[in-house]
Amino acid sequence: MSMEVVRAACHFCHGNCGVLVYVEDGRIVRVEGDRENPFSKGYICERAEHAVRWLYHPQQLKHPLKRVGERGENKWKQVTWKEALDEIAEKLKELKEKYGPECLAFCEGTYRSDQVWARARFASLFGNPQNVVDPGTICFCCDRAVDKAICGYPLNFTAELDKSNCVVLWGTRPTVEREYDHSWRLFEERLIKDKPKPKLIVIDPRFTEEARYADFWLKIRPGTDAALALAWINVIIEEELYDKDFVEKWCYGFDELQKHIKKYTPSWASKLTWIPEEDIVESA
Ligand code: SF4
Known part of the structure; x- marks a missing residue:
């Protein structure tokens, strides 16, 4: 049995806390905060603590599933990527022809603007790059608006509290x-x-x-x-x-x-x- 400790950064969110990843015989067994990381200094939140469970969870989605029962019945069948993509493309084409490209909206987690290149490219090709929504409106857009009004630039990630x-x-x-x-x-x-x-x-x-x-x-x-x-x-x-x-x-x-x-x-x-x-x- 061999145990290796790998120094890494958590990417569940933009904090990128420093973590130590314990790997036993090629399998991750534990993730803990890295006290030597100059920024996070050992801090991690629950997401990183549960990273191992998340990674190896038996219900981790690894292939496309198609609903076969009624909504909420939790009945699914596995389909190939080709089947999934063909069916989705067919439906989107139908909707676009019937209602126009504006009928489609994209909802994503923290809005990353067009840095999320795959969504940006797809939305542009579909003919509707505008309909993108995210929870940022209540999460951070308000303080960015104030930053911009006062300083001309969003400061919330650049204000150096530690030097103030x-x-x-x-x-x-x-x-x-x-x-x-x-x-x-x-x-x-x-x-x-x-x-x-x-x-x-x-x-x-x-x-x-x-x-x-x-x-x-x-x-x-x-x-x-x-x-x-x-x-x-x-x-x-x-x-x-x-x-x-x-x-x-x-x-x-x-x-x-x-x-x-x-x-x-x-x-x-x-x-x-x-x-x-x-x-x-x-x-x-
Ligand atoms: S440990 Fe939590 S706060 Fe730190 S980067 Fe990961 S998700 Fe973000």
């Missing part, structure tokens, strides 16, 4: 929502080890796991986030805490913003958000 000296977690919980995002893990390590530690501001009505480390946990009244943002801008401008060179060089409309923001004082925001006025000022 002050991080604001606003409506996000990296420990549960972005388990694949290793930059939070590295930042968390700094929160524990660094002296002085980087600053963390958590804006959340609930006391979250992340809030344990927070310099400010702002218990905001749900639905009043914009008031807090306006009051922060007010303090930052009034107390001249902003980077003047940056504003001079890169910002348009700063004078108008300066006038506009005057009325959104911390005391005004405090009444709406239920956050004490002094916490708004100090956290800004």
Whole structure:
């Protein structure tokens, strides 16, 4: 019996956590987190933990199956790839002739745009490259839209939390929502080890796991986030805490913003958000 340990990366999602794969006589027997991986540092989620069961599961789909019973009856027969492809092609041709190419929609996991070349090529040839849907609209499109509006580019995979000296977690919980995002893990390590530690501001009505480390946990009244943002801008401008060179060089409309923001004082925001006025000022 020979056991080999192979260093690899998990590809179940884009986190690519480092893993150690234990192979016994040519068969994988265990997958565990690689503590020496500089990003994931031993972390893996349930998907990688169950990778072996998934790989060797007797119901792993290895060939085309055709339903022979009613929907939900779970009755199938094995067919060849040729039979499957011919039948699908025939049906698609029929649908396209009858209803046009727009009758077909493609639903996929995390939308990868046309990097999923096989789907992109097929959809183009079918005459309908547009009808592609995915769960990204609730998963990440919203924060990408905000990133683009503010910075012109989606930052969610490039923000270097681990190198930041002050991080604001606003409506996000990296420990549960972005388990694949290793930059939070590295930042968390700094929160524990660094002296002085980087600053963390958590804006959340609930006391979250992340809030344990927070310099400010702002218990905001749900639905009043914009008031807090306006009051922060007010303090930052009034107390001249902003980077003047940056504003001079890169910002348009700063004078108008300066006038506009005057009325959104911390005391005004405090009444709406239920956050004490002094916490708004100090956290800004
Ligand atoms: S978060 Fe889980 S699925 Fe994603 S790469 Fe890491 S172990 Fe794999």
